[in-house]
Amino acid sequence: MARPLKDEADYFPLNVKFIQDNKIKLLKSEFGFQCVTVIIAILSEIYGEYGYYMKWDDDACLLMSEGVGGGCKPEYIREVVHGCLRRSLFDERVFKMFGILTSRGIQKRYVRIFEKREEIRIIREYFLLDIADKQDVPSSIKDKIIFKDINGVNNGVSVPDNTQSKVKESKVKEESINTFSSEHDSDGEKSDVKKTKSKKKNVYGHDSKYYKSALWLAQNIENSVKGYKPHTESQLQSWADTARLIIEKDKRDVVLTRKLLMFARNSDFWKKNILSMGKFREQFDQLLVRYNEENGG
8 A cells, every 4th residue: 555645845945045035134133043043943844744834823832942942932933933924934814814834935845845746735725826827836736736625625626826925904095905906917817716626616816806806895894893703715705706707797897896896885875785795796886876976977
């Protein structure tokens, strides 16, 4: 019987200019040179445990303190980790959602370490790469990636599109709402979505314009309604699909759609009624009439 494939790596590449990286230099300025030891220890744990991420909690912090030694107290290591998140050395969004440390760079190296394998297993919710970008995932590796849900269910080659690096909290300003933007379509792709082979369900990467639309709306609602329960990943995926339908099926103008969404969330009346992407789609024509009335359209 063949041995089961392991996810952890036996080695990981470290760039010769690692110490000169601006993020590392800033962290050294803030925490001292000892933080480099901590960071390398964390990277070793990531590649050596699950291959492309590690779970981070109080116990992990205590174990890291013991492993690094040299008087590195847990409080210091915790501060270094938060500094790494703040400097985007690790992905802050995924950490806040799932309590894990990973990054696009780590995942790019991970898929290349195992490029000779027949399959490379990755948890879909943690995936940060753009599967369509050969710089992220070479063509020789793309078909080998097998996604599974966070609960362990194997979805086959269920490829997310673009997953983001760091998602900042959005404010109701036109320059900060990158929703429905066509600027990410310069690669000529017809859609921001791939369909899974098993469930035929659309899966949107976190850098998809439709997912960004859903995330912006969700964050706007959560920030404006005190005590509002945070939206789940499943809800965001559903809203992203509705955003796609607005543009691709309903044939709504991208710029107009963005303006109407902002108008709805800035209106004292409409922001109480538009609490989902589905409701926005349903009320689109009424919103358009009211928007034109108030803006002389």
